[in-house]
Amino acid sequence: MRVAAILTAAGSGRRLGHALPKALVPVAGVTLVVHAARGLAASGAVDEIVVTVPADHRPAFADALGTADLSGVTVTLVVGGATRQASVAAALAGLGPDVDVVLVHDAARALTPPSLVGQVVDAVRGGGRAVVPCLPVTDSLVDVADHEVRPVDRSTLRVVQTPQGFDRALLDRAHAAAGHRAGDERAAATDDASLCAALGEPLTVVPGAAAAFKITTALDLAVAEVLLGQEAS
Numbered sequence: 514m515r516v517a518a519i520l521t522a523a524g525s526g527r528r529l530g531h532a533l534p535k536a537l538v539p540v541a542g543v544t545l546v547v548h549a550a551r552g553l554a555a556s557g558a559v560d561e562i563v564v565t566v567p568a569d570h571r572p573a574f575a576d577a578l579g580t581a582d583l584s585g586v587t588v589t590l591v592v593g594g595a596t597r598q599a600s601v602a603a604a605l606a607g608l609g610p611d612v613d614v615v616l617v618h619d620a621a622r623a624l625t626p627p628s629l630v631g632q633v634v635d636a637v638r639g640g641g642r643a644v645v646p647c648l649p650v651t652d653s654l655v656d657v658a659d660h661e662v663r664p665v666d667r668s669t670l671r672v673v674q675t676p677q678g679f680d681r682a683l684l685d686r687a688h689a690a691a692g693h694r695a696g697d698e699r700a701a702a703t704d705d706a707s708l709c710a711a712l713g714e715p716l717t718v719v720p721g722a723a724a725a726f727k728i729t730t731a732l733d734l735a736v737a738e739v740l741l742g743q744e745a746s
């Protein structure tokens with residue numbers, strides 16, 4: 514079984530309020546994309562990593578990843594598309610025919626524990642064709658559609674994380690079926706399991722990890738600095 518991980522890093526990171534693309538922002542002196550790639554490589558469960566990058570920052574990504582110690586795991590860069598979905602589709606299109614398991618992971622989840630990567634790959638090996646790490650919702654929720662405010666029962670809801678793991682043929686089929694949505698941010702999928710679910714495929718849930726939170730805001734970045742600082746001391 515050859516396992517490829519697509520690491521999405523082609524976003525702008527506008528919500529972070531940084532001049533650099535989010536994946537190039539350093540935390541504890543190392544860019545987010547390198548933290549995320551190291552986590553994938555350290556799992557020992559990934560054979561190759563394909564990173565989606567913004568076209569105008571490709572050289573900076575090549576520099577950062579070229580000098581990172583990734584335990585011998587091969588890294589390839591692919592220029593991303595207009596949306597996350599389009600970026601994943603571009604990376605998928607370039608995978609070799611020998612890849613049969615694909616992980617899709619966000620560089621923004623830079624502190625994801627290697628053990629979670631391993632658990633997702635194990636679940637695919639165990640027969641899960643679309644594997645999603647999830648956490649329970651801890652906040653109370655309301656639905657504000659149509660200008661009405663309705664409380665929502667959170668007990669059956671889950672927060673979805675990455676890496677998500679897939680049978681490669683299924684993920685290819687899911688992206689092909691949803692290709693018409695990929696160019697428009699309002700229509701595009703924000704994750705890949707939802708594209709498989711749209712084909713009627715059952716999803717396999719594994720427990721997520723608090724450390725796999727998505728770094729989106731300046732506060733998230735500050736939390737990541739504290740956590741990595743604790744690791745170093």
Ligand code: C5P
Pocket residue numbers: 521522523524525535536565566593594595596597598600601618619620621622703729
């Ligand atoms: O914008 P958001 O935080 O939801 O992006 C999730 C992930 O998808 C990030 O790691 C980002 O770099 C990546 N992305 C991408 N191509 C895009 C937009 C986002 O690879 N066009």
